[in-house]
Amino acid sequence: MTKSGGGKPAPGGSRARGSGATASGVGRKAAIRTAGAYAAQAKTFVRHWGRRSDRQPRLLRDSLRICRRDAVVLDLGSGAGQDIRSLRRKRYRVVGLDLTWPLLAYARRRSRRARLVQGDMRSLPFRSGVFDGVWAAASLIHLPKPAVRTTLRDLHGLVPPGGVLAATFVQGRNSGFLRAGWIPGRFFSRWRKAELEGAVRQAGWAIISLKTVANRERKGRWLNLLARRPAR
Numbered sequence: 001m002t003k004s005g006g007g008k009p010a011p012g013g014s015r016a017r018g019s020g021a022t023a024s025g026v027g028r029k030a031a032i033r034t035a036g037a038y039a040a041q042a043k044t045f046v047r048h049w050g051r052r053s054d055r056q057p058r059l060l061r062d063s064l065r066i067c068r069r070d071a072v073v074l075d076l077g078s079g080a081g082q083d084i085r086s087l088r089r090k091r092y093r094v095v096g097l098d099l100t101w102p103l104l105a106y107a108r109r110r111s112r113r114a115r116l117v118q119g120d121m122r123s124l125p126f127r128s129g130v131f132d133g134v135w136a137a138a139s140l141i142h143l144p145k146p147a148v149r150t151t152l153r154d155l156h157g158l159v160p161p162g163g164v165l166a167a168t169f170v171q172g173r174n175s176g177f178l179r180a181g182w183i184p185g186r187f188f189s190r191w192r193k194a195e196l197e198g199a200v201r202q203a204g205w206a207i208i209s210l211k212t213v214a215n216r217e218r219k220g221r222w223l224n225l226l227a228r229r230p231a232r
């Protein structure tokens with residue numbers, strides 16, 4: 001596992017290549033508190049999500065259909081690593097990035113050879129154009145909107161023209177920290193569809209589809225985004 005930025009070093013990993021920039025203050029509190037909440041409840045999270053290595057979210061399938069067969073995919077906020085495992089089984093080359101150490105450690109136990117990076121989405125430690133696609137399932141939801149806007153721009157730089165972004169967002173109006181319910185203490189940003197559409201376009205992406213879906217796995221209304229970096 002590779003470590004990006006400060007904190008505990010990763011066992012058996014080399015340093016991430018790239019800028020190594022420290023994440024800016026924008027969204028710092030949300031990132032730290034959210035990762036802390038996941039770390040405190042890692043066992044609960046893993047019990048619920050970690051064992052589902054056979055799930056095939058439709059959005060992920062749609063995005064892979066427009067990627068090369070041997071595409072290099074960034075799983076942004078990879079959690080317990082279930083999508084890393086299913087992508088690896090299909091022969092995609094995957095890099096998982098997550099801020100929560102115990103979730104990465106679980107992903108490592110389940111997939112010894114996966115490429116895993118502990119890092120913050122707000123400060124991506126990769127060279128431009130290294131990924132063919134980005135898969136961000138329920139991860140950008142944890143950044144405040146200004147940080148999402150910046151991260152969308154950074155992700156645009158990580159793929160070549162034609163590169164793909166598939167991401168899920170929570171639809172709604174009020175953003176803030178969860179005070180009760182499943183894994184409280186996490187930050188959630190909630191978007192109106194037109195607002196998200198504007199943010200994605202402003203970051204340079206061409207939207208292929210942006211759909212409101214009622215997710216069977218995750219409660220509430222979600223916005224499923226499939227976008228592409230325009231060809232030059």
Ligand SMILES: C[S@@+](CC[C@H](N)C(=O)[O-])C[C@H]1O[C@@H](n2cnc3c(N)ncnc32)[C@H](O)[C@@H]1O
Pocket residue numbers: 031034035038049076077078079080097098099100103119120121122136137138139142143
């Ligand atoms: C709801 S889980 C989704 C995990 C996985 N993508 C899935 O679909 O099961 C959100 C993930 O985002 C990660 N995360 C939250 N904030 C982050 C940040 N600032 N940088 C990197 N990862 C972050 C959490 O640690 C957690 O693993």
